[in-house]
Every structure is written in C-alpha cells, then in structure tokens.
Amino acid sequence: MSRDSTASLSAGLGRRDFLAAASVALSGGLAGCTGVFAAEGNQVNIAGSSTVFPVTEAIASAFSEKNPTINLSLSKTGTGGGFGNFFCAGRTDINNASRSIADAEIDQCDDSGVTPLEFPVATDALTVVVNPDADWVDCLTVEQLHEIWRADGAERWSDINESWPDQEFELYGAATTSGTFDYFNEAILGEEANHTGDYYATERDRSIVQGVRGSQNAIGYFGFAYYSENPDRIKAVSIDNGNGCVEPSIETAKTGEYKPLSRPLFIYVAKESLTQPAVRDFVRFYMDQATTDLVSDVGYVPITETQRDENLEKLESAIEEVTE
Structure with missing residues (x-):
C-alpha cells in the first residue's frame, strides 16, 4: 500500500486559488527540470516542505501584490527532497523545512558551495x-x-x-x-x-x-x-x-x-542567493510577515517579535557579507 508522491502545486489549492490573481507563479515541475534554479534577476525559486508551504504561499501572495514584477516559483518536494534535489544542488534559493537541516545535507550543500541560513517562521x-x-x-x-x-x-x-x-x-x-x-x-x-x-x-x-x-x-x-x-x-x-x-x-x-x-517550522535561505535583490526583498518581507495573522490564518503559531528581530539581524549580517 506504500506509495510516495510529489505534489503539483496547481492542484487542489482550494481557498488559496487567489494566488493566481496575485501573480505568484506556481511550479510543480521542478523535479523534471535541468539547469540551475538559483535566482536570476526577478526570479525567486522555493521548494521543500508541504507543511511549511501554506505559510510561504500566503506570504508569497501578499508579497506579489506589492511586487508584481518579481516571479516566485513554489514547489512541494518534501523537506528532504527539497534539500537533496534542489536547495543543496544550487537549484533553489529557499527551502521550506519542517525540521532542521541534517548533517549530511549540510555536507551536500557545502560540496555545492551553498551556505544554508536557518530562519524559524512558525510553530506547528x-x-x-x-x-x-x-x-x-x-x-x-x-x-x-x-x-x-x-x-x-x-x-x-x-x-x-x-x-x-x-x-x-x-x-x-x-x-x-x-x-x-x-x-x-x-x-x-x-x-x-x-x-x-x-x-x-x-x-x-x-x-x-x-x-x-x-x-x-x-x-x-x-x-x-x-x-x-x-x-x-x-x-x-x-x-x-x-x-x-x-x-x-x-x-x-x-x-x-x-x-x-x-514543532518549529523553518525556511532555509542560500546565503549566496542574497546577492540577488529579489531574494533579499522577499526574505525581508517574509520575516516581517511571520509575526502576523498571515501565519495564524493558515493554522500555525506566528513567531514572536523577538524571533523576528533575531532573524532580521542574522539576515542583514549575511546580506552585508555577500554584497560588500
């Protein structure tokens, strides 16, 4: 009876179908693509946890309303699938994660020249x-x-x-x-x-x-x-x-x-992707919104303002390091 499945984002969004109107590009085909998925210009690529997906989805919608020229591509691959197949291979900029990154995944990222930055965004x-x-x-x-x-x-x-x-x-x-x-x-x-x-x-x-x-x-x-x-x-x-x-x-x-x-929920950001303004702007926006009803409305506990401030301090320090 055991079956594994990778989700296509465009299927079964229910009450979140408003994302299409908010100009968020949803991609369910990352697994079949080749080439580098790191951000280029106004593109931000996100894969990973289906649990964290509703948070990122809601925040992405709000971001796209204010930044319609930035294209956000979201995919559900599972936390491990996101790390192993996309994020640590340099093919995505952000990985949604319902657990902390594993040591083997850190090693894989290191081998690919990807530096993962962990940010707590909610509690489930x-x-x-x-x-x-x-x-x-x-x-x-x-x-x-x-x-x-x-x-x-x-x-x-x-x-x-x-x-x-x-x-x-x-x-x-x-x-x-x-x-x-x-x-x-x-x-x-x-x-x-x-x-x-x-x-x-x-x-x-x-x-x-x-x-x-x-x-x-x-x-x-x-x-x-x-x-x-x-x-x-x-x-x-x-x-x-x-x-x-x-x-x-x-x-x-x-x-x-x-x-x-x-349990805590996270996003992981590739430090190297912070050289791209679109990624910087989206992650800053994400940190600010992670304290709001956008998180509780999808069924999770928002982070505290203290956690937000710690996230932003860590983010700005990383941005300074890669852009100086």
Whole structure:
C-alpha cells in the first residue's frame, strides 16, 4: 500500500486559488527540470516542505501584490527532497523545512558551495486525524501511536483496545522525503523502532484528508494547517503524553501543552542567493510577515517579535557579507 508522491502545486489549492490573481507563479515541475534554479534577476525559486508551504504561499501572495514584477516559483518536494534535489544542488534559493537541516545535507550543500541560513517562521501542532465516524477514538496515548505506526506493530483497532472494532487500520502519512515523516518518527517511534512501510505515503496532504475521509478505519497525520481547513471532514485526535489528553490547536502549540507533536517550522535561505535583490526583498518581507495573522490564518503559531528581530539581524549580517 506504500506509495510516495510529489505534489503539483496547481492542484487542489482550494481557498488559496487567489494566488493566481496575485501573480505568484506556481511550479510543480521542478523535479523534471535541468539547469540551475538559483535566482536570476526577478526570479525567486522555493521548494521543500508541504507543511511549511501554506505559510510561504500566503506570504508569497501578499508579497506579489506589492511586487508584481518579481516571479516566485513554489514547489512541494518534501523537506528532504527539497534539500537533496534542489536547495543543496544550487537549484533553489529557499527551502521550506519542517525540521532542521541534517548533517549530511549540510555536507551536500557545502560540496555545492551553498551556505544554508536557518530562519524559524512558525510553530506547528502536528495533527493525528481519523474519520468522523470513528466514534470509538478521541484520544490516543503516545504509546498507542507508537504501536499503530511502528513496523510489525498493531494491525487492527482491536489490537490497541479490545473494545474497539476488529478492523485493520488504513494508514495515511507523510512520504519518507518529508520533514513531517522525520519528526513523527523521532517524536513517536524513537530510535528503537522503524516507521511502518505499509501505509499510503504522500506529499499531497489533501490526499491524506481524502483518504481518511473515505474510510471509517483510516488514521493519518500531517501539519495542523491541513486539519484547520477541513475540520468538518476529518476528526483531530487528542494526544496523551502522560498528563492527560490535549487537543492540537494554535493555543496548545503556543503554550507548549501539546506534546510531543509541537514543532518549529523553518525556511532555509542560500546565503549566496542574497546577492540577488529579489531574494533579499522577499526574505525581508517574509520575516516581517511571520509575526502576523498571515501565519495564524493558515493554522500555525506566528513567531514572536523577538524571533523576528533575531532573524532580521542574522539576515542583514549575511546580506552585508555577500554584497560588500
């Protein structure tokens, strides 16, 4: 049942279709292109995490309204796919990331002459979802999630709780190139277990919504933003980390109550791309907007003004170094 998928941005944007009118060029074909994708003139190229994508998408729309001559190309490739295939190969200027860059990816970037600069842009409440008709489950412990998602783990709902249906799980989750996959692995499975391969794996988070909505026995996970735009189609599961059940929300992620699935979200900027005015202008704009309702409106916690100021100080220092 395991399948990996790379998302085309133009498909299924739903309420975000306004981007076309805002003159943001959406590209779903980065994986099939050759040549250098680093910024040239008024072009900024962005790939990476599908979780961070809604934030970058919203900020890109606002930026394009003010800067219609700058072309922004966005693609969902997964965090790891973005780093490995595009950003660290010098083919994109920015990588959306739902986890920190790995040591091997830093080495790859270094080999290509790319210097990654990390900027936190939001906090996510990674969300476990089930079908609305799955009335037997409203909360799961971390241990139960571990059993559901580990290789050679539980296969049926009744394996978790004997009073639950004697039906096989239908599992939907992030592809292995995704930072969401990596974070879920670390937070729920740990070092002692491997993630099951018997699941529908995709970078198309809306496909997870559709899959879970279509089966009473389904369970999946993804960033909170994709739940927040579909609360009537799927049901979010509370998580018990040992101190009682806590619902995923902007509020519980902000306070730190939602553990262990609250996580920071990032963009990584190639320092070398900051020689281009278009990239500099967009990243400055991004940092300013990351404290606003543009972030909370898509379902994440904005960064604080202190974090913004730290980001801007780091950015301006890098710009000075590459333009002096």
